Amino acid sequence: MAVFATVDIDPNGYVLYCPCMGRFGNQADHFLGSLAFAKALNRTLALPPWVEYRFGEPKSVQVPFSDYFELEPLLKFHRVITMEQFMDDIADKVWPSEKRTAFCYMARGQGNDCNAKEGNPFGPFWDTFNVDFVHSEFYGPLNYDIHHQNMARKWNERYPPQTSPVLAFTGAPASFPVQLENRGLQEYLVWTQRITNRAINFIRNTLPIGSFVGIHLRNGVDWTRACEHLDHSPNLFSAPQCLGYRNELGIASQDMCFPSHEAIAKQVKLAVKENHAKSVFVSSDNDHLVPFLTKALKRMEVTVHKLANPEPHVDLAILGRANFFIGNCISSFTAFAKRERDANGLPSGFWGFPPNRTGAIKQKHEEL
DSSP: OOSSSOOOOOTTOEEEEOOOSSSHHHHHHHHHHHHHHHHHHTOEEEEOOEEEOOTTOSSOEEEOGGGTBOSHHHHTTSOEEEHHHIIIIIHHHHSOGGGOEEEESSOOSSSSSOOTTSSTTHHHHHHTTTOOOSEEEEOTTOOSOTTSTTHHHHHHHHSOTTTOOEEEESSOSSOSSOOGGGGGGGGGOOBOHHHHHHHHHHHHHTSOSSOEEEEEEOOSHHHHHHHTTTTTOTTOTTTHHHHOTTSTTOOOOHHHHSOOHHHHHHHHHHHHHHHTOSEEEEEESSOOOHHHHHHHTGGGTOEEEOOSSOOHHHHHHHHTTSSEEEEOTTOHHHHHHHHHHHHTTOOEEETTBSTTOOSOOOBOGGGO
8 A cells, every 4th residue: 555645545444642651762662562563453553743842832742753754664564654644634534533432441530531632742642633532442451462462363353444444542552661572673763864964964074083982871850860760660661671671681770770970981981992983972861971071081082072952863863873882771762772773783882781891891782
């Protein structure tokens, strides 16, 4: 089924969802799972906009999926269509306003209802497309793990496309963090030319000629508080990306979640030395530590850089091109960069991991 040239109706139905948990890193994890879910059910996936929260804005802002990623690579894996095109050209034919049902595992909020539009970003997301729901459908005990228990068959038997042409979920039909089986789908997420060009121009025009190390630092106040929960949540956020999904490779530590300045400096120095790097690129949610790292690396004649006006997606595109990358094991933002580098066979490491060495550990994706 062609997506761009025609508006043919997919007889197998559609999957819609609100990416309503967390920021970009979490939404990206959920997207990979949702893509796998749609393929397993053999339904076209409507690509939702990315939900962003901007300073001064009282409600979430919905950014079209195609602002950041190309659509053609995704079509090599499965049928997709933008949410915008679905609503403009298809929705009235298969999902008329009087038949719009919200799908959720169980009642959400007050009453026996999904309350799909209650709160932010839920309300603003669906309002972007002028969607109101007239029914709620509780799909429990079904789940999203389509890799086990013949789950895709169970979904299709309970909700055949003939009677349920659109499965519109209140949240992503996927687990967080991304399932191990779905990590490889990252290869189909390709940055738009705009993002790619900005990353390449920065590398060519700002960084000195030669290899560079990319690092990701999480050090905002909210992250400090998150790290306090490690003792009770050893698999917090994206920790499985380095520790394994059953903690078979270790237990999360404060050194991994919130490394000290000294530990960061030691690990960066070793990474610079091992990769003969001429510069370090820093991405951060708060403090890029540029003056500190510049001083720490002065004798090595290595310069430290960040984007003048940081944009997370361009940061990720740059990190994806570094000769070596060090990220935060617990962070889903790091997880995106790690998966992209894995797809291209590039080496990465994590702060404070493995714990028996403070240096930058080169971990090939085959080890995970």
